[in-house]
Amino acid sequence: MSAPAFVSSAPRTGRPVPAAGSDGAAPAPSRNGARPDDGLPDGSNLPFLEEVWQKYADDPESVSPDWRAYFEQQAAEFAAGNGDAPAAGSPFPRRTLFRPAAAAKGAAAAPRLGADVPDAVADTAALQESVDMLIRNHRVRGHIAAAIDPLGRFPEMPEELDPAFYGFTEADLDKKFSTSWFGGPERRTLRQIISWLRNTYCRSIGVQYMHIDSLRVRRWLQDRMEGTGNYLRLEKDTQLRILRKLTDATEFEEFLLKNFPGKKTFSLEGGETLIPLLDLMISRAGRYGVREIVLGMAHRGRLNVLTNILGKPAREIFREFDDDDPESHMGEWDVKYHLGYSGNYKVRGGKSVHLSLCFNPSHLEFINPIAQGRCRAKMDRAGDTHDPTGEGAGPGGERGMTLLIHGDAAFAGEGVVQETLNLSELPGYSVGGTVHVVVNNQIGFTTTSEQGRSSTYATDVAKMLQVPIFHVNGEDPEAVAQVVKLALDFRRENKKDVVIDLLCYRKRGHNEQDEPAFTQPEMYSLIRARSGVREGYLSRLLERNDVTEADAAEIAEHSRAKLEAELALAKEEPKLEEQASLEGVWAGFHGGAEADEADTAVPDETLKALLKKTCDLPEDFTPHRTLSRRFLAQREEMAAGQKPLDWSAGEALAFATILTGAGPAGEGPGGHPVGPMMLRMTGQDAERGTFSHRHAVLHDSENGRQYLPLRHLSESQAPVAIYNSPLSEAGVLGFEYGYSLDTPDGLIVWEAQFGDFVNAAQVVIDQFLTSGEDKWHRLSGLVMLLPHGYEGQGPEHSSARLERFLTAAAESNIQVCYPTTPAQCFHMFRRQALRRWRKPLIVMTPKSLLRLPAAVSELSELSSGGFQNVIPDATVDPAGVTKVLLCTGKVYYDLAAAREERGVTDTAILRVEQLYPWPKEELKSALADYADDTPAVWVQEEPENMGAWRFVLATVGCGKLFDRFPLSWVARPASASPATGSDKSHKLEQAKLMNEAFAGAA
């Protein structure tokens, strides 16, 4: 008899292997007429089998001969005592398909081998052991033999998957062995076992999951894959839906090529299955309750995804190709295949899923953490977040989902991929599992896989997680449907990432002008022989009579007509329509050059009370003795007004007042109520602070319990989250930038451990933070705290590369500040939160100043005034001033100390606390009282080619400052590296700097 299809063996050919349902097995009857939203059957195929059994039980003639023979055989085996006891009403004992109660039963049944065991029993046991190994090796290594490459280039079948490797011969094929330990039926022939294994592990799906430590998770996957032969029976209208989506994808690419010859489209041809994959995935996610999906993807197929998934009207894309509106985007905006979009995807049951495709730069894979950060922000807002303190709601990831689409070369090559994967299960970053889809066209630009990675698969980096990786043949959309279902079920069940490696090919060159045969002649001769993904699937459907030629023609005609109509509209009206960005949570916020003002002062008594609250600990909480004696005790004194505030207190008060909405009541500019605002702060040591100054999270020294006083300020306060981040810069900064994109109404802060480590996040700074508003009209109010200052700690712990931020500063894109007092720190944070102007804020933050007795503020400085962009010098009489030193940040204290030490009285020292936007007016008025032609000297501790000097010079021009003050500078000599590694050399240099600054002073 030919066995039912779910045990048919798999030939290894270039074409995907037809599976269950395709060879005459009874079609699956629909269950109660109910269908999931996406038409995919629910659960494994057990219900289906039970229904076939029921039909057979009612009338054996009503099922196909295959099924009849199968049931007869099962009944015979059971009668002979070989089968499991059937479940009531069904010959399929559940454990044949699901997890067996094998441990107890198998142990009892297994023969115990000893010296007195007869040879025949020992031989049988040895054979059984070989079968066990064969099964296990298929689970571990079956993917290597899977027919996943549509180009038919398979690696050699691993020996351990070959029955001959274990000494089996033809003669053994009909011998029976137990598979119950592995979740199979009690006894099956070797032939059946091989078929079962090959179907599950070596057809169009290759799966890597045996690296997962949890037995529960492995079994969960086994149940779903082995119980179904890793195949999903699709209903007819799901097949049609796949065909429709494939057709739309194919027609779109052909339409672009025909109508816009010579233009770059980064065509999806060869990987069109991505479109039905996304369609099935979004529909199923929607059915599972997901309401928001944040997508991140690079160039490949992006236009196709934009129109066929995000719902961007094709006419918009055609207009962008025509580019007939040059006036609209002079000096700004981005190329069409980087543009984001958002839209609603209708799923069944009248529901829809909101899709947000992030704007992204060319830099591959850097969108990953950004998309996850956006998703986390949405989830936090909806209370859909896992909170490690136990104060948050639920396990998270019910409403929100991140879907990242990658390229094979980039996924294997870019380190930010690993950084993002590492975030996936951390309490501060988890989004309940990201779905990764690698559009694996087996090439990167002109680079082959052999040149591009040392790993077997492009996805191997993801094996660092305890998650399955599904490799699937992109020319088998039905296998893709099974993988989508497995992936989403896995995510829902485990709240972890999951990876789909969609094996396909790239029909053309990297872009449409490239000739791929220059570099990949053999690969491209294989590609040219392919008939196309849609064609291949259509012919399978036709072969199986699942659709008619007429159906297919109508689908194609419909798709083309839609595109023609869109093109006509684009020609009629070439003007581009931009999606509005300042809606929803962004309503009322603005970017541009005009900043609004905010009143940042907070009454004295409120400040005292809040500062006191940051020292209040639960009765049963024992802080570390030193913290108790120093940090907390001193803060209590500050709260009582007995001691000036240090930096830590200024910062804590900024946070506490923002969280509680303290300050002048009423409305902010633009009529928006100013209330409690949330705070999220992360960084490698953000909880304690790199320099042990913050202690935002306290640890009970007896039991390690953590306590975040800022979470216990008032009943009505906003949420606060302060997390130590993993050791990453690009990944974590990207995440926070993403978070800020969806949280205009909160303060989002990232702190670098030392400022120079920001180097490792440069892509996020250049490609997103400083240019995002210009390129995409998307705003961010992210704050970056970068410890900076020359204190003898060497080339890498001195500079946060201030100059780089100043080079990137233009069009009021960012704010760059270098505050010098706790009060300035306080007002700066509050201004950032309270203004409706959303701009990234880059702050050079102190190290030694954190404890410098001079760097303190009185409470009155917080309860009055605001952030001063320039701090004038009120300590000297302007009439006697013969020189003005201009500086920013920490060097002010060095200069002030040197002035005092030298008894100098004729030199004023002005602090520029905000370098960008350059505070021209404030500086002018701070200088107003000094006599014309008083020399002004910019003093900085950074080498001349670093720090702010060259920016200042370029900004104020070469002539006299404000046409009044001749300008010169004092700095360390230009240098290739930021600072010396010798502490003594540093001190010498610093002394020299002071000498030069005060040369000629009296």
Ligand SMILES: Cc1ncc(C[n+]2csc(CCOP(=O)(O)OP(=O)(O)O)c2C)c(N)n1
């Ligand atoms: C960080 C970065 N490095 C290099 C590039 C240039 N580049 C653009 S596409 C590409 C090949 C990408 O290959 P793959 O990830 O497999 O995607 P595919 O184009 O094949 O879909 C390269 C090298 C880039 N955009 N970003």
Ligand SMILES: [Mg+2]
């Ligand atoms: Mg590729």
